Amino acid sequence: MSSTDPLREMPNAGKSITKLLCLETAAIVVGSSFQFGYNTGVINAPQAYIKEFLNETYYQRYQTQITSSTLTLLWSFAVAIIAIGGMLGSLIAAPMSQKFGRKKSLLLNNILAFIGAGLMGFSKLASSYGMLIAGRFVIGLNNGINMGIAPMYLTEISPVKYRGILGTLNQLGVVSAILLSQVLGLNWVLGTDELWPLLLGLTAVFAVFQTCTLPFCPESPRYLLVYKDDEEESRKALVKLRGKDYDITEEIDSMKEEYEEEQKERSVGIIEIFTTSYLRKPMIIAIVMQLSQQLSGINAVFYYSTPLFIAAGIPEEYSALPTVGVGVVNVVMTLVSLSLIERAGRRLLHLTGLAGMFVCAVVLTITLTLQVDADWLSWFSLVPVLLFVASFQIGPGSIPWFITAELFTQGPRPTAISIAGLVNWLGNFTIALAYPPLNELIGGFTFAIFAGLLALFWIFTYLRVPETKGRTINEITAQFRSAVDEYDDNKKFYNSSTKL
Template sequence: MQHLDDDKPKKKLTPYLLYCVSTAVIGSLQFGYNTGVINAPEQKLRTFFSNVSQSRYGEPFQSQTITLVWSFAVAIFSVGGMIGSFSVGAVVNKFGRRKSMLMNNILALLGGGMMGLATLSQSFEMVIIGRFIIGVFCGLCTGLTPMYVGEISPTAVRGAFGTLHQLGVVIGILVAQIFGLEFLLGSDTLWPLLLALTILPAVLQTIMLPFCPESPRYLFIVLKQEEEARKALVRLRGTEDVDDDIQEMKEEGMKMAMEKKVTILELFRSPNYRQPIIIAIILQLSQQLSGINALFLVERAGRRTLHLIGLAGMAICALIMTISLSLVKTTPSLSYLAIVAVFGFVASFEMGPGPIPWFIVAELFSQGPRPAAMAVSGFSNWTANFLVGLGFPRLEEICGPYVFIIFMVLLILFFIFTYLRVPETKGRTFDDIAQGFAARVEKPSHSPVPEAVVVENKEPAPMSPTEKVPMVNLPSEAK
C-alpha cells in the first residue's frame, strides 16, 4: 500500500496537465515579449514621432519633445500594468480563472492592433494607447497565470510548475530581442509588425484555452460545483482517485466559511493576513529592486532557501560590479570581472528573486484572500518596476558605478527580511500555510470566543505534505 502511495505524485504528471500549464504560461511569454520588445526599435520610433510631427505641423519635434514622447510611450506600459494587476482580484472572482484569461486576450488583440496600424494612421498616439492597453493585459497576466497554474498543479510539483511563469517571461524577452534585430522585424518598415506580433500568441492561447478546465478550486470553493471540480481533477490527474485533492479543498472551503469575503483593505487590517501580505509585497520589491531557471530545484532546496541564495548572490555580484567598474579605468582587465559579475547577477536572479515571488504569493494565501493578495503584490511589483525605470537613469548619472551600492544595500535588507519572516512553503497545502500564519497571531485576552481551539495551534503547522491540516472547531459566532 505504501508503494502505491509513493507512486501517486508521479502518476499526477499527465500530458493533459502539462498541456493546461503550457497554455496558461503563454500569458507569461506575452508579458516577457511586451516588456522587451520596445527596446530594439527605439530609434525607429523616434524617427516615426519626428515624421508625424513634420507631416502634421510642418516641422519635426525638437529633440527634447521626442525624448519626452518616447519616455511616455515606455512608462505608460507600467501604468497599464499597475491597473491590470490591481484588477486581478475583481476579475477572477466574477468570471473565474479560465474565462478571465480568455477575455484578457481581447486586450492583446486591441493593443497589438493599434500599434500595428500606427504608421498607416500616421498617429504616434496609437503607439502610446496601444502600449497602455498591452500594459493592462500584461498586468492581468502576471496575476492570472501564477494563480491558475498554482491551483491546477498537484502540491508535490506546484513549486516547479510555478517557476514556469518566470521561464515564460525570460523566453518572451529573448524572442522579442531576436525578432527585434534589424534584418528581421526591427527595420524601418517592419517595426509596427514587431509590436503587433503579440496578437499571435493571444490567438493561440484563445484557441487552446477552451480545452482546459476551469480551476477545480474555483469550481469547488467559489461555485460549489463539487461534481464539476471532481471531473476537472480526474482529467488533470489522470486517475479517478482524487479524494485527497477533494478533501484538501473541503478543508479549505470549511475554513473559508468561517471568514467573510476578503477585500484588499482587509488584507492589511486583519492580523491573520497582515504578515503574509507584507511578505508578498517585500518579495515582489526584492525582485524589482534587486535566462536560466531553477525549475524542479525548488522542490528539493525549497523556495525560501533559493530566494536567500539568489539575494545573497546578487548582493555579492553587485559589490564586485561596483569595485570592478570603479577601477576599470586604471586596470582595464577588470572589465572581464565585471562581465562575469553581470552573468552571476542574472543567474542569481533567475535562481530566486526572479521566479519565486510570483508563485510563492499564490501559496501564502487560502482561496478567499488569494485574488486580492495577487492584485496587491502584482501592483507593488509594477509600481517598483515603474519607479526603477524612471529613476535609474538619473541615479546612474549621479552615482556612476556606485549606483549598484544602493541595490546591494537593498538586497542585504531583503535577505534579512526573508531569513527572519518568510516561511518555507515547499510541499505544504494552501490551507496548511495559511494555518501557520494564523497560529502566529496572538488572540487578545478579552476576546469572548473560547480560546481552547487556539491553544494547539501555537506551534507552526505540520511541514509534511502527507499530514492532514488540523481542523478547527467552528465557533458559534461564525454563524
C-alpha cells in the same frame, strides 16, 4: 489465468497526465505567460529605431525638434506605461475570474491582446507615437489579467502529484518568452528600422494560439465546484483532464474539504490587513519582498540592456548579442532556482540572490565609470551583468511570490496577494520610467543606487523574514500571532509596573 486486468482494479491506474491536460497547459502558458515575458523583453533591442520614430513623429506633429531630455522622458514613458496597465489588470483579474471563470476570462482577455498588438504594429504606418504608447498600456492591462489568472488556473487543473512541476511552468514560460523576444530583436532578424513594428505586433500570435486551443479545454474543476456549486460539471471536467480510468473521487473530496475550510475563515479587506497587528507584520514583509524584486534594478537590465552594453563601450552592431546572453542565463538560472527552492529554502535563496546582485551592482558601477579610461573594461562589463541576472533568478525572481502566498491563511490571502501585485507593478513602473533619465544624469553610478537598495533589502530579509520551507501555513501564521501576544503581555506588565 484471470481475464481481469489487475491495473483496472487499482484506483488511479490510468495516467493523470493526459493529452488534454497537456493541451490546456500549453494554451495557458503560451497564451498568458509567454505574453507577459515577450512584452517585457521585446522593447529592448529596437530602442534606437523606436526613439528615432518618436523623434520624427514629434516633429511632424509640432513642427519643432524634440529636446534630448523630452525624448528620453517620452521613451521611458512608452516603456513604463505597460506597468500602469499591469497594475489595473492585476486588480481586475480576481473579480473577473470569479464572475466569468478562468477559461472564459483568458479568452476575453485576448481581445485586449489583439487591440494592443494592432496599436503597436500599425503605429509607424499611422505615424503616431500615441498609438505605440496606447498599445503598450493595453497590452499591460492584458498582462496584468494574465498573470493574475494563469498561475491560479494552472494550479487548479494540475494533479496533486504534478502541481509543483506544472505550476513552475508559468515562470519558465515568462523567461523563455523574454529570450524569444531578444532573439527576434536581433538586427538581422526583426530588430530593424522597417520591421520593429512587426516585432512588437507579433505578440498577437500568442493570443491566436490560446484562442484556437483553449475552447477545446474544460473549465477549472475547482472553479466549477467552489464558485458555481456545480459538482456534476466539475466531475465531467476532471474526467476529461485525468482520463476515464482515473478515480476522481479523492480529488473531488479534497476540493470539498478545501472549500469548507475557506468558508470557516472570513475574507479580510485592505484596511483591516494593515490595522490588525498579526496581519500587518507579514503584509509589510510581503511588500518589502516585492520591492526587493523590482527595485533591485533587474528591469533596468531587461528593458534597457542593449543601450547599457552600448554605453559600456561594446560596438553597437554586437550589442544585441549580450542581451540574448542575458536571456539564456535567465532561463538556465530559473531552472536551477526551481530545483533548489525546496532544498535550500526561500530565505537562504533570497539572501544569496540579493548578496550576489549587490556585489555585481558594485562591480558594474566601477566598470561603467572607469571604462572611459580603460577600453578593455567594455567587454568585462558583460560578466557582472550576466551574474546580476543569474543572482536575481536564484532568489528575488520567484521567492517574493512564494513568501507572500505562504505568510497568509485563506481569509486574508487574496487581499494580501492583490496588494503585493499592485506594489510589484508600481515598482516595475518606477524603474522603467526613472532609469533612462537617471542614467543620463549620473551614468554608471545609477547601479550604486541599486547596490544601496539591495544592501537594505538584504538586511531586512536577514532580520525580519522567516524561513517557510517545510512549515505549514498555520505554523507560519501562528508565529506572528504569538509574537503579537508576547508583545501585548510585555506591554501589560510594563504598564502595571509603572503604576506600582
